[in-house]
Amino acid sequence: MHSIIFLGTGPGVPAPGRGSSSSLLELASAKILVDAGEPCSLHLRDRGIRISDLDAVLITHGHSDHTAGLFMLLQSAWLESRQRPLPIYLPQELIEPLKAWLNAVYLPEKLLGFSLLLHPWTLGKSAKVASGVEVEVFATTHLDGLRQIIEPEAMHRFKTFGLIIHGNGHRVIYSSDLGAPQDLKCALSSRCDVLVCELAHFLPSALFSFLQGREIGTLVLNHLSPKLTGQEKELAIQVRRELPHVGRIFIPHDGESLEF
Numbered sequence: 001m002h003s004i005i006f007l008g009t010g011p012g013v014p015a016p017g018r019g020s021s022s023s024l025l026e027l028a029s030a031k032i033l034v035d036a037g038e039p040c041s042l043h044l045r046d047r048g049i050r051i052s053d054l055d056a057v058l059i060t061h062g063h064s065d066h067t068a069g070l071f072m073l074l075q076s077a078w079l080e081s082r083q084r085p086l087p088i089y090l091p092q093e094l095i096e097p098l099k100a101w102l103n104a105v106y107l108p109e110k111l112l113g114f115s116l117l118l119h120p121w122t123l124g125k126s127a128k129v130a131s132g133v134e135v136e137v138f139a140t141t142h143l144d145g146l147r148q149i150i151e152p153e154a155m156h157r158f159k160t161f162g163l164i165i166h167g168n169g170h171r172v173i174y175s176s177d178l179g180a181p182q183d184l185k186c187a188l189s190s191r192c193d194v195l196v197c198e199l200a201h202f203l204p205s206a207l208f209s210f211l212q213g214r215e216i217g218t219l220v221l222n223h224l225s226p227k228l229t230g231q232e233k234e235l236a237i238q239v240r241r242e243l244p245h246v247g248r249i250f251i252p253h254d255g256e257s258l259e260f
């Protein structure tokens, strides 16, 4: 049996009882942290999982609600005396800033006691992130609007990567943050066992109409907008009515897990 524990399910601002985006994927005997919103270290500890148990960390983009827990995670790994290398997969643009910030907060690699293996995501190339687990990435348009405002010429920056995760014959799609549901088009061109999709940047109706007829075993709605938070029951009724072909619907709170 494989699982995803939804450690943090909240939107981009603090929400009652919900941490920022972070999930623990247990697949093919590997433990993989997907995004590191705060307080992921606390949530892992509360579930009896040591940072040393993690086989890899996958970061989809630089927004703080997906990365702010990473430094506490690495400080915790140091204090736990982690020994084995920790692979972190992330956008290329974050690698040098991450190293600089680790130096700034007194966690240079020579202190950590383990190697940080920082791997940039590459479109079109799948990465073996842990034993038995491969990940392909797809680009989403989530940060395109911010690029226009902040630095229009910076085509090498403002990247967001959705994940297609393969392991033990399963295909799991993690949307990360999207510009629009259409960003999922290529990923959903073939069946997936689990689609974990955000619902903070567009209306549920836009997502549900895009998902019509697509082959999805379990649909997880996560990272709900502040407006939708607290409306989970109504949302579940709406999605069941509009997507009757989807096998299971799951709208997790922090700490809830999905087995597949």
Ligand SMILES: [Zn+2]
Binding pocket: 061, 063, 142, 177
């Ligand atoms: Zn974001």
